[in-house]
Amino acid sequence: MSKKQEKEPELKGTLYSVLFIGTFILVTWFMAFYLFIDRF
């Protein structure tokens, strides 16, 4: 293993991207959930 660098890589964009996916999943899920509640 090489010596670890002091500075961690900046991963802000990665964080926001993964949060976007999580939000997308939740939004679509709740859309389907309310459709379900509406119908059954």
Next chain:
Amino acid sequence: MTTVTEKAKGFIQVDKRDAKLALAHIYVAFIALFIGGLCGLLQVLVRSGQFTLPWGITYYQILTVHGVLLGLILTTYFIFGFQIAAVSRTAGTLTDKQRSIGWIGFWTMTAGTVAASIMVLLNEASVLYTFYAPLQAHWIFYVGMALVVVGSWIGGIAQIMKYVEWRKANPGQPSPLITFMVVVNLAMWIICSLGVAVEVVFQLIPWSLGWVDKIDVLLSRTLFWYFGHPLVYFWLLPAYMVWYVVIPKIIGGKIFSDALARLSFMLFLIFSIPVGFHHQLTEPGIDSFWKYLQVVLTMMVVIPSLLTAFSLFASFEIRGRELGAKGVFGWFKKLPWKDARFVVPFIGMAAFIPAGAGGIINASHQMNQIIHNTIWVTGHFHLTLATTVVLTFFGAAYWLIPHLTGRILTKQMNHLAIIQAIVWTVGMSIMSGAMHIVGLFGAPRRSDFSTYGGSEQAADWIPYQIAQAVGGTILFIGIILVLYIVAHLLWFAPKGKTEFPIGEVSEHAEKTPMVLENWKIWLTICILLILFAYTIPVIDMIQNAPPGSKGYKLW
């Protein structure tokens, strides 16, 4: 696309004899793509209501050809071609014995494929790719399917033997990442396909031969879906291998973390199998507690999926920042948007966001009723398999085939490959989008064109069926384009050396803990979870079995 060929001197080349074995699989895969794709085109045309099949060919016959050739044959063969090449590239050339076993596997699978295909073409087996009882096919169809599975075990063992040999020669060291991933995928495949093998050998074959009159439908479907869900992950994990290991190299970056990649593969292994009930959520005869338990286990797959997303974004962002990207999302523009080897799989990754979200809805227990047996489901797996997986495989074929044939992907072909992916995206957005929407309105899947006795509701579906025909036709153009590129790479492209890209792990990454390669631990967890999720409900199913069913030929 820069110096793919210039830098080629130092590349590690897959041995010619191994390349031949890998290519044999890839040939069959693309033949299956052509025939299966043509049947897909005919299907969407029939369902538009504007077209009838000639020469007494039936809808369910071409539907079976489409599903079997694309869902089972294209996938398994491409995956084996890719995996054999990947193992040979990273763990070393196969021994003569391993390679012979690989060929025995290939010919066993191919004999099975031919036997099953003939029965489908003779209209003796129009039972769709799920071959659900009580639809009853000719026994030769089932024997063919069994041979495909057994052949895949034999071919899989050849790959595993190479891995075992490597581990023995390099004690205490983590194996090459992609070889490790291949073995995880094969372990999952062997464990899950035992279920379908039991169904075929002990239920379907004796019943179709007339040795027994009746079949336990619930048990047969349970065995099928014990296999059927991990089957989806068997398709998906090779795409993940490309994303984790190959793509970082193509963009000029590094693998974010070897340990994270191995952990997510092991999580896929343990959470992909004990979850088949999420395909049987509307079925009577399974206690709702066990359905709930398997729904919970299904949702666990979100963890490795988001780990994967994180790892990929991190590779992209770190690389973009190395190239001088500024701001939160500046790195996105720095990615190699003119390189088909990146762009085509990238579209596949993007498609997995709506595909995964849809999958979570499907598996949400009671909510499954919104979409059950509607064409939404068809739209769903045309995003997962027919976009995410297939575009990643196409993107991989653009370097794998020329690597194996000693040719290069020319600039024009690279350009055409990107056009192909755009055509695919447009066609699939229209087709799969229409399927998702009209599925929510109740349009059924698997069914021939019908006005349902002039029903008003069914009339509302027809515009969407026409949209599916438009999308499906565009997709068929996409198939012609990819076959043209593949034919070029196989026989006509200029000779030269093409890299088999294998990424290196980032210097920031922690050392991989060996526990991630401890098979005793992970296989034990895997088997315990399967026993936990299935033992009691299966005993219940057998003790309180429904009356058996005789076979039906409804086509």
